Structures are given as C-alpha cells and as structure tokens.
Amino acid sequence: MADLNWDERPTDLRDPVMVAAFGGWNDAASAASNAIAFIGERFGARRIAAIDPEGFFDFQATRPLVDLTSEGGAGSLVWPEVELLTARPPDGPHDLVLVAGTEPSMRWRTFCALLLDAARELGVRRIITVGALLADVVHTHPIRLTGMASDPALIEDWGFRAPSYAGPTGIVGVLHHAATQAGFESISMWAPVSHYAAGLTNAKGSLALVRALEGLTGITVDAAELEEAASTFEVQVGRAVEAEPRLRALVEQLEDAAGRVEEDHPGPLPTGDELAAELERFLREHGEGGAS
Structure with a gap:
C-alpha cells in the first residue's frame, strides 16, 4: 500500500x-x-x-x-x-x-x-x-x-x-x-x-x-462565528479567574509584568498544570464546558 x-x-x-x-x-x-x-x-x-x-x-x-x-x-x-x-x-x-x-x-x-x-x-x-x-x-x-x-x-x-x-x-x-x-x-x-x-x-x-x-x-x-467563540472563551476564563484566588493572583502578576522587562515576584507562582486544573474544575462545577 x-x-x-x-x-x-x-x-x-x-x-x-x-x-x-x-x-x-x-x-x-x-x-x-x-x-x-x-x-x-x-x-x-x-x-x-x-x-x-x-x-x-x-x-x-x-x-x-x-x-x-x-x-x-x-x-x-x-x-x-x-x-x-x-x-x-x-x-x-x-x-x-x-x-x-x-x-x-x-x-x-x-x-x-x-x-x-x-x-x-x-x-x-x-x-x-x-x-x-x-x-x-x-x-x-x-x-x-x-x-x-x-x-x-x-x-x-x-x-x-x-x-x-x-x-x-x-x-x-x-x-x-x-x-x-x-x-x-x-x-x-x-x-x-x-x-x-x-x-x-x-x-x-x-x-x-x-x-x-x-x-x-x-x-x-x-x-463571525469564530469571533463569537473567542468572546465566549474570554468570558468563561474571566469568570473562573474572578472566582479562584490563585488564578486571579497569577493574572494580576502577568498583567503587571506585560509592559515590564523584569519582574520581581513576591513569591513562587503555582505551576501552569495546577492552575489549568483549577480552571477546568471551576468550569465543570459551573456547567460551562471542560477540556477540548
């Protein structure tokens, strides 16, 4: 073949x-x-x-x-x-x-x-x-x-x-x-x-x-359909960030670091895997879909 x-x-x-x-x-x-x-x-x-x-x-x-x-x-x-x-x-x-x-x-x-x-x-x-x-x-x-x-x-x-x-x-x-x-x-x-x-x-x-x-x-x-999906994605993640303190702290630090060359973090950040797990758990519990 x-x-x-x-x-x-x-x-x-x-x-x-x-x-x-x-x-x-x-x-x-x-x-x-x-x-x-x-x-x-x-x-x-x-x-x-x-x-x-x-x-x-x-x-x-x-x-x-x-x-x-x-x-x-x-x-x-x-x-x-x-x-x-x-x-x-x-x-x-x-x-x-x-x-x-x-x-x-x-x-x-x-x-x-x-x-x-x-x-x-x-x-x-x-x-x-x-x-x-x-x-x-x-x-x-x-x-x-x-x-x-x-x-x-x-x-x-x-x-x-x-x-x-x-x-x-x-x-x-x-x-x-x-x-x-x-x-x-x-x-x-x-x-x-x-x-x-x-x-x-x-x-x-x-x-x-x-x-x-x-x-x-x-x-x-x-x-247009993809633009709507992109907006929905932002809303879903935004709700999870607002509801989960560690996610919110990470996003605030990323926001602060976005325009700066160096960032002196006050402490270790949680890992991406830990945060992704928290976000997925939040979405499951609130009926907003899960992993792709």
Missing part, C-alpha cells in the same frame, strides 16, 4: 497555497487545528488524499478510536491519519491545500517528503505551517503571533514577533525547515495562548491565526 493515497488529483487549482496544522505537541489549546478546521468548513473543503497511518504512528501512543454504540454492537474503527483537502475561496487569488491531522510519531523526514511531493504535484509554491504554544500571556490581551519565513520579506509587514526559542521541535518545525530546504516559499506562524487556560479550545488564538492567514493568502473569511 502506498504511503499517500489519493482520492483525486485536481489539476485546476489556482496558484494554490498549502496550509498545515497538526494536533498534539504543536497545537496548544487546539488553537491551530481549530483554525484550519474553521477555514475548511467555511469553504467546503474536500478531501483529496490521506497519508496511510501504518508507517507513521505508534498506535499505543495515538490509539485508533472505536464506537460500540451503533446498533448490532459491531462498532466502527477510526484510525489516526493526516488528510489533504482542497478549499476554493470564490474571491481570493489562491486556492488552498489544507493539511490536517495528528502529529505523526515516526519517520518524519519521509512524512515531510510525502507532503512536499504532493505540494509539487498540485502546483503549490508557498507552504504555511501553523502552530500554537503555551505562554505567560493574559487571556484578555491581543494575541501577537510569532512568525518566520524562508524570505523575511514575506512577513515583514505583518508585525510578527521574531522567534527566540531554542530546543526540541515538532512536525511543524520540521516541515517548515524541509519546505525551505526544498525551495518552497515557507512561512511558519505560531499563536501564544494562556497556559492557565490550556484545557479549553482557545478560539481567540484560532481567530488570530485565521486573520493572519487572510493576509498571507489573499482570502477573505467570514469569521
């Missing part, structure tokens, strides 16, 4: 741009994968191919899902996979090739080569990878994206922060590097999201990524 299985090979795409996001380590609070899913839904994205999971996933780490509630009890089995979909915005200069799925467990170089080969076959010249990371940011503040590109001129007018990270990377970083090395125009952008609200889908981060993708691809997205 081939690693990449095509449903169809479209030949009429308009100067397509590939946009990729992966669930897992690269996708804090599901902000990146949610942004891609939202765009796909808005433009009626159609699946054209999928990567066979057998050679790329450790099924003990990323398990298939079974549904035993159907009549007869036989159930259905859904394997983890990465899909390629096409979206055709009616008024934009580019069609989109969306790559969505879970971060693979192994053979990343082969995995990236498959995607880049597919990109070439579809006529893609620009590849945009999208991610989200947990950060010491306040949930009510505007989200300022981090961005980098194979050619800095591609993003110089967008006000992205330059990355200052050195350490382990995920498939988003590997794919961006591989695309750059292969001669594609390559852009990678990341949304920093509040670490204390990691258990909720961060629609505010998704909205920031969608708006940036509009500028980088020339499309226009009706994001």
